[in-house]
Amino acid sequence: MKCIVDFLNVGFGQATVIRIIDNDRCFCLVVDAGDVNPNANPRRCSLRNYIQEHAIEKIDVLLLTHFHRDHIGGVLPIIGKVPIGQIILHVPLPEHILMSGLNDHSTPMLASLSLYKQIINQAKELDIPLNLIEQPYTIHEQGVEFNLLMPSDSRLQQLKNELDRLDLEQLDQQQERLQWIDLILNETALAVLIRYNESSVVLLTSDVALDFWELYTSQIKDVHIVQAPHHGDARHMSGPWLRNLSPKYVIVSADDEGTYQLPHPEINNLIREHTEAEIYYTEGPDTTHRIIRMDVNDWEVKLIK
Structure with a gap:
């Protein structure tokens, strides 16, 4: 049995594909899907391209950590093109949004909301x-555990309340509410801990903030690979957090164009001060790879062009 974890270079965004291969059987779990069109740069690998190049016949589980566009935009080119066993999410949209004609891409937040609505409705069609989860959830597959870590109930309820109150007929008067939803989406994202043979193999942190981990600090230690939260945002990491995880490798999922001033340049020193981890960027000024790959059987990280 092989378990391969691939971090795709989707530019500014995140998409991770985990494949468990046992003889002729392949289980495929995808965590986030990157942005709408990451292929502007030939070094990048969209989820659609990855599926084609690796002859993926089915995505067994598609997990969306939150609905910012750079995490869900890559769903649209594949939905209906490749079978999907289930889509796991934890933030429902109220009926008045799902049934609306919202298709507004004038701002990143409205684009994200429009895309999320479209994905949910297409999945239903x-x-x-x-699979709408409301508490921490674990997927077991051939000895591999995927532990889905939930944000605090109170913050998640705040997000749901603001979505309920969003008046689509008066969007020009809803800018403050939209900005608040935009900010709290990161705080209410899901994280994923992958375990194999009783070892913590990979921690996918999405865009979560530091206080997210207060619920899980005692449960998560000594992780082989850690994804730097929020595209290498130094405000989402700390010395104690890094020392507790003690990673061997840190993966920074970001572009090399400084989108939203990320990744922060000081994260390299922060990581090296508190760990002995090697740092890899999905995209950097001098990188040529399209995929960062780890096979959990040999613990090696490889760069795939």
Whole structure:
């Protein structure tokens, strides 16, 4: 049995594909899907391209950590093109948004909301099961555990309340509410801890903030690979957090164009001060790879062009 974890260079965004291969059987779990069009740079690898190049016949689980566009935009080019066993999400949209004609891409937040609505409605039309989780959730597959870590109930409820109150008929008067939803989406994202043979293999941190980990500090230690939160945002990391995780490798999922002033340049020193980890960027000024790969059987990180 092989378990391969691939971090795709989707530019400014995140998309991670985990494949468990046992003889002729392949289980595929995808965490986030990158932005709408990451292929402007030939070094990048969209989820659609990855599926084609690796002859993926089915995505068993598609997990969306939150609905910012740079995490969900890559769903649209694949939905209906490749079978999807289930889509896991934890933030429902209220009926007045799902039934609306919202298709507004004038701001990043409205684009994200429009895309999320479209994905949910398309999944329903295609009879793709939507698994709305409300508490930490674990997927077991051939000895590999995928532990889905939930944000605090109170923050998640605040997000749901603001979505309920969003008046689509008066969007020009809703800018403050939209900005608040934009900010709290990161704080209410899911994280994923992958375990194999009783070892913590990979921690996918999405865009979560430091206080997210207060619920899980005692449970998560000594992780082989850690994804730097929020595209290498130094405000989302700390010395104690890094020392507790003690990673061997840190993966920074970001572009080399400084989108939103990320990744922060000081993260390299922060990581090196508190760990002995090697640092890899999905995209940097001098990188040529399209994928960062780890095979959990040999613990090696490889750069795939």
